[in-house]
Amino acid sequence: xxxxxxxxxxxxxxxxxxxxxxxxxxxxxxxxxxxxxxxxxxxxxxxxxxxxxxxxxxxxxxxxxxxxxxxxxxxxxxxxxxxxxxxxxxxxxxxxxxxxxxxxxxxxxxxxxxxxxxxxxxxxxxxxxxxxxxxxxxxxxxxxxxxxxxxxxxxxxxxxxxxxxxxxxxxxxxxxxxxx
Amino acid sequence: xxxxxxxxxxxxxxxxxxxxxxxxxxxxxxxxxxxxxxxxxxxxxxxxxxxxxxxxxxxxxxxxxxxxxxxxxxxxxxxxxxxxxxxxxxxxxxxxxxxxxxxxxxxxxxxxxxxxxxxxxxxxxxxxxxxxxxxxxxxxxxxxx
Numbered sequence: 197x198x199x200x201x202x203x204x205x206x207x208x209x210x211x212x213x214x215x216x217x218x219x220x221x222x223x224x225x226x227x228x229x230x231x232x233x234x235x236x237x238x239x240x241x242x243x244x245x246x247x248x249x250x251x252x253x254x255x256x257x258x259x260x261x262x263x264x265x266x267x268x269x270x271x272x273x274x275x276x277x278x279x280x281x282x283x284x285x286x287x288x289x290x291x292x293x294x295x296x297x298x299x300x301x302x303x304x305x306x307x308x309x310x311x312x313x314x315x316x317x318x319x320x321x322x323x324x325x326x327x328x329x330x331x332x333x334x335x336x337x338x339x340x341x342x343x344x345x346x347x348x349x350x351x352x353x354x355x356x357x358x359x360x361x362x363x364x365x366x367x368x369x370x371x372x373x374x375x376x
Numbered sequence: 377x378x379x380x381x382x383x384x385x386x387x388x389x390x391x392x393x394x395x396x397x398x399x400x401x402x403x404x405x406x407x408x409x410x411x412x413x414x415x416x417x418x419x420x421x422x423x424x425x426x427x428x429x430x431x432x433x434x435x436x437x438x439x440x441x442x443x444x445x446x447x448x449x450x451x452x453x454x455x456x457x458x459x460x461x462x463x464x465x466x467x468x469x470x471x472x473x474x475x476x477x478x479x480x481x482x483x484x485x486x487x488x489x490x491x492x493x494x495x496x497x498x499x500x501x502x503x504x505x506x507x508x509x510x511x512x513x514x515x516x517x518x519x520x521x
Contacts, residue, residue: 225411231452273380301381301421325381327425334450336408336422 248321272310280357288317
């Protein structure tokens with residue numbers, strides 16, 4: 197009996213450590229859990245930003261109260277944004293929810309050019325020229341996407357380009373649920 | 377590929393003591409873009425913005441604690457190299473001491489067993505030989521009788 201414990205204990209210890217190390221391999225160190233999840237979204241900082249003049253009737257952030265909406269942080273300098281852009285265009289065409297674009301430290305002329313070339317999925321594009329609003333949202337790498345509920349709480353955040361998989365399997369079910 | 381807008385914010389004037397606080401704070405804050413660099417070392421655009429933000433907060437008279445809390449509220453615990461003591465990080469802080477205590481317990485048990493052991497084992501080789509000789513002699517005596 198004693199011998200079994202003496203042999204088994206190091207083995208058990210080894211297995212526990214090995215399990216943790218193995219789990220660690222799957223984790224993406226770039227995905228940092230946002231402290232904003234289930235907390236009020238810092239929407240006020242968006243209200244003061246200037247709007248990029250790409251549409252005649254841009255939505256105002258104030259009017260988003262009581263709605264489920266998406267905030268997408270992008271820039272014409274960001275290559276990952278170009279990857280996800282067709283997906284945003286498709287999502288916007290469905291008219292499922294308003295998508296607000298935050299042009300993060302992007303020259304307005306380049307933002308405008310980018311949208312005219314690749315299409316504009318945004319209900320409004322806000323210009324964060326100094327990057328201050330992005331800091332309030334805890335943005336650290338574009339593209340980043342936030343889902344905000346009717347009560348102005350952040351419910352979901354994705355860092356990096358959206359994929360069809362993320363939109364269909366994570367975003368859509370959440371949007372459906374939050375809209376009801 | 378176009379570039380992100382450079383930081384156009386004017387530098388914040390700080391006195392010598394504030395500069396010192398700033399330098400120390402920078403080394404305690406992680407740059408989230410290049411995670412193995414502190415805010416002091418990073419050349420990432422976001423790091424430039426965050427440095428400016430920390431500077432203006434120091435100039436406004438915020439304490440180091442306030443600035444750290446401000447950062448954690450936006451970027452999470454990960455932004456600090458030394459996580460703050462709270463329920464979710466308790467295991468990080470207590471872990472080393474707990475394993476030290478467990479190791480100490482094991483060490484003591486092993487030591488105690490060793491110190492009991494010698495009295496139970498057979499006496500030295502010399503003693504054994506002596507006893508064997510005596511027994512043999514006694515045996516011979518009996519036969520001779």
